[in-house]
Amino acid sequence: MTLDIVGADLPVRLRSGATVRFAHLDYAASAPCARAAADAVQRLLPWYGSVHRGAGARSARSTLEYERARQAVADFTGARSDDTVVFTRNTTDALNLLAHALPAGTTTVVFDGEHHANLLPWPNAVRLPTPPDPDTAVALLDRALAGIAGPALFAVTGASNVTGELWPVRRLAAVAHSHGARVAVDAAQLAPHRPVDLDALGADYLAFSGHKLYAPFGAGALVGRADWLDAAEPYLRGGGASAAVGDHAGDVTWATGPARHEGGTPNLLGAVSLAAVCEALAAADRNALHAREQQLLARLQAGLADVPAAVPVSLFSDTHPRVGIVSLALPDHDAATVADRLGADHGVGVRAGQFCAHPLARRLTGATRPGGCATGPAALLRISFGLGTTDSDIDRVVAALSAETGSVASNEGLALLTAR
Ligand code: PMP
Secondary structure: OOOOEOOOOOEEEOOOOOEEEOEEOEOOOOOOOEHHHHHHHHHHOOOOOOOOOOOOHHHHHHHHHHHHHHHHHHHHOOOOOOEEEEEEOOHHHHHHHHHHHOOOOOEEEEEOOOOHHHOOOOOOEEEEOOOOOHHHHHHHHHHHHHOOOOOEEEEEEOEOOOOOEEOOHHHHHHHHHHOOOEEEEEOOOOOOOOOOOHHHHOOOEEEEEHHHOOOOOOOEEEEEEHHHHHHOOOOOOOOOOEEEEOOOOOOEEEOOOHHHHOOOOOOHHHHHHHHHHHHHHHHOOHHHHHHHHHHHHHHHHHHHOOOOOOEEOOOOOOOOOEOOEEEEEOOOOOHHHHHHHHHHHHOEEOEEEOOOOHHHHHHHHOOOOOOOOOOOOOOEEEEEOOOOOOHHHHHHHHHHHHHHHOOOOHHHHHHHHHHO
16 A cells, blocks of 8 residues: 555646646645555445445445445544544534534534634534634633533634644644543644644544545545434435334434434445555654655755745744745735646646634634635645655745745745755
């Protein structure tokens, strides 16, 4: 099983007519596919059939593979005996499922710097201002939970999709648990970069997406305590979620276990490819992957120091630990225009906008009003990378930014960087 990237050397034609290797630096939106995921799909294509629905060989094998995939995701996340794994479409779907399953009267506490997927699903939410540092985060959470009676859930991202910074999840989880609250971790950006063990994080629930984890689109997972999920009404009503249906409306016995929330024909290829990456990552040298990521990050940060028009933004501080994600404010430029030029004139793929974290983008840029997403005062330009990213990709984005923002030191700086 390999974590090599499929399509690592795609050629793109620039506006000038030249052809260059595409430098994909938008992993935080969707990462490219790992060979392990592609192989898993390829292996199953001749065989796939309907999961849990047939007696023939295809269906039997598909059911087996689907349940194996569930076990692989459980192993990847260190699922405990009272946890369950529900396959979902993505992180958004996983967090909405959890919101749906909350016991009546549960209050959810979130910081307002979350991705919208972890901001909007919660029916009864207390929003805390994004803190300037981890200590303040802990204090704010402690105070908020002390004022809440009844069941509570604290939902937090593992790594910011805007700044890449790691949230102090363990510390926050300890505070939440001291108040009897449960903890959900949005691991959409954490899982591709760091181990995501439920106990190590102090999490009761973890949500993540296959398409950010080097698998194709369409599958994600919610992993965590089974009791709330088992007691909840089915998330999607229909076949698969029902065990027995009578002749009268409402006369239905719902399925138990994960099937209760997986109504409809499951996305077998999505689950199997997601699981294949989980297994490949579990077998990989995570320390080496981490070291390589931090090397690329340092190279990028050093290069950006020579691009004064592009200002990296941080939640906590410039030196706070972060994964391979950096967002830039471009006070004198339109982020969308610069991103378009990077693509069309340099063959470098980045993303401009507010990255589905509008309150955070406004806070980081000092913008005062909600506005258009990719243009306008709150728009940022995000560079994000991971497996398969090369030194040259990093140098190219720095050079392209220099060229497009009229920064002067770029060529010299680049020559130095390349020589290192
Ligand atoms: N949370 C975070 C931190 C994310 O970065 C994203 C995707 N940008 C999501 C949730 C939502 O993921 P998906 O679109 O796969 O549902």
